[in-house]
Amino acid sequence: MNECSSSLLLPKTLDLDGETLAAFYQPIIAMDTRRIMGYEVLARAVKGDSVRSLGPFFCNEQISEEDHIIVDRVLREQAFSKLALMEKEQPMLFINLKPSWIYRYEEIGELYTLSLLDKYGIDPKRIVIEITEESFQGSMERLRSVVDIYRARGCLIAIDDVGSGFSNTDRIAHIQPNLLKIDIHMIKKSATHDGYFGVLRSFSDLAEQIGASILIEGVETREDLARAIQAGARYVQGFMFARAEPAFRESTCFASLIEAELDQHLLHFVGTERYWQRQSEKLAEQWVALVQKTRYLGHEDEWIEGLLPELYDHCIRVYLCNESGIQLSSNYYRESDKAWRREEQYRGANWCWRPYFVPNLVQLNEHRRTIVSRAYTDLDSHAWIRTVSVLAAPGLILLMDLKDSERGVQRL
Template sequence: MTAEHSFPSETDTIPYYHPIVSLQSQRIIGYESLGRQLIAGKLQSLGPFFHNPDIGEAAHVRLDRHLRKQAIEKWAGRQGGELLFLNLKPSWIYRLWKEQGFLYTLSLLDRHRVDPGSVVIEITEEEFGGNLYELAEIVEQYRLRGCTIAIDDVGSGFSNFDRIAVIRPKILKLDLELLKKSHSHQGYRAVMRSFSILASQLGASLLVEGVETDKDLLLALQAGARYVQGYLFSVPVPDFLPEDRFAPLIDDVLERYRRQEIEKYGNLSEIDGRLSELLTRSLEASCPDEADGLVQSIVEGLPGYCHRAYICTGDGKQLSANFSRTDGGNWARDASYRGCNWIWRPYFISNITLMNAQDKGILSTEYTDLETSAMIQTYSYPIGSECYLFIDLSF
């Protein structure tokens, strides 16, 4: 990094605005303010400056405040429901509040009469050595004034579960690189699912950044993203765009996603129907040997995508042995699973209740198998009055 770029002047630095798009409305719902510097007639990102550990925090804060002031001045008086996303390092918030007792961003909003409800405070990814609960109390000052709280780079670096749990953001910002890894790696896929579940449990929305292609956008949809951001839509721009600028593009990808998902779940419905037909006869199992005989008689007629079958009682105890399909296509019996209790599985009680109420089989959502780490689904079917047949499927 050159000395010139290490200490950019306020006269040649300005905020640019990166659109954030809602998949729900197909409209631009906000802009992330990003610093840019004019060097030899060309715009360059200020990211290297702000991430340079050799430059003191005072220089970082001074330039960041200059850029924030410009962004808020431009935002003042803007009509519409868009949101302005402002990046703040947690260490800055913490230290400056402790030293000065006020929050610079809120003072800027007051000065320029900007509604705090139109601003998102984006807590950036960095190591934070202060008291996390004190940080949360400081962040709460923004929330009480009406600002929305987001956490950046969830799943990478220092944006950990503790920070998410204590700060309770309304937006979780996820980098697409994690999604791309999850597409080809089972471990990353499980982590990706955990963030989707976490967002839903927190009442937060997922914002996926780094979307550059239609395929990236489909990955974001599969992850449960509500908002997306990236060069597929636009580079950071000096002025705001018409809110419906990207609606045709999003509509096209959403339609492809809809057809893809309908085809997928159509296949699952067909599987559900085939298994229901196979299991319509009256079935009973009152002891382990009867249960084994029943499973043995069923598995021979199961399609090739069925790879494990067993019977449990309503209290969660496995009555039968495990019957698993071998690589050669035969079925192997493993009696060591008799007596195992599966009531600790999150879905078990709810599925049993639902099967009893509907008196028919249930096909689960996709999840990772504990033994094989493969993605599977489980078809559950009531047998008589006390037992339930479980068949694991993999595609």
């Protein structure tokens, strides 16, 4: 395809009806700096005070890919020329590209975005290539090879609509993006649906494992922002801050809003963790008092049975392991408002594969006798629980599962 510029005739399928094609910019705010770190470039048709989104144009499968690309290139050049005029504190630009457009590199032998970098003398580190949602049937290896050309020049890579049908884990694994962009609908659903909550947290864990940052888009309310922060979002965007606009904003214009919500998050998070730490310390004290009254003769079940009457109502399981993760006692388990049940079949089970076991083991010592895990779903009851690990004696760890009754934002 021949390179096109903003002076190129636009396709008739665009149907502007006297409107002007214009690049608009929606701000993206960073939690760490509380500043606008960049803008997503979006297509608009403008006529006087009227502004219309061109999203339907790009989603229309009846319009040829050639026409889509021509319009998109005009917008990209507008955005790059605007960025080049800024001498200081250039924001980042998020450029939306469909996988099929990127995949055409082998046919056309050029990457238009990179040619614009050279034309306008823009630092590639200011550009984020945002791979948008699309049912893509091509080779992931070939797509990755083209993405790597952008990456080699210094551009960052983002995957849009993470959690949708098209932005699957296979695409994420192949591309290894710098940013995972998650729609706010996933956040909202996670407030009341445990399945969505688990998936959301898995994306947060995934981002951590591959060295990516989470960007939550579609933030509209203070509640949305609070949940985005709790979900581990480094960046946010949405109508709560601003719609797409023709001009860049002062980078600090949302700083006070972000600061206030971060303060609230810290206050709640610290309060919650202190509560659980107090709970665990009380359990440890009860255990120490019990051990001082009895001699350990290898009768682990007797020790635990002496502790059961002292346990909190929301404690649903307790057992004793050695430092290798081998369970020495029976399980003692109860459902809500029911008596304790001894489950002898768990003796000898090896729990060192549990995510919390080894990290907790290496931290437990005479100066730190208890550790509380973060909330997770119990395999048997499917309730949200936390595991309290107590250094019961040298080489012995008492583990107690307590229901985490908090919901929504508080449980993340």
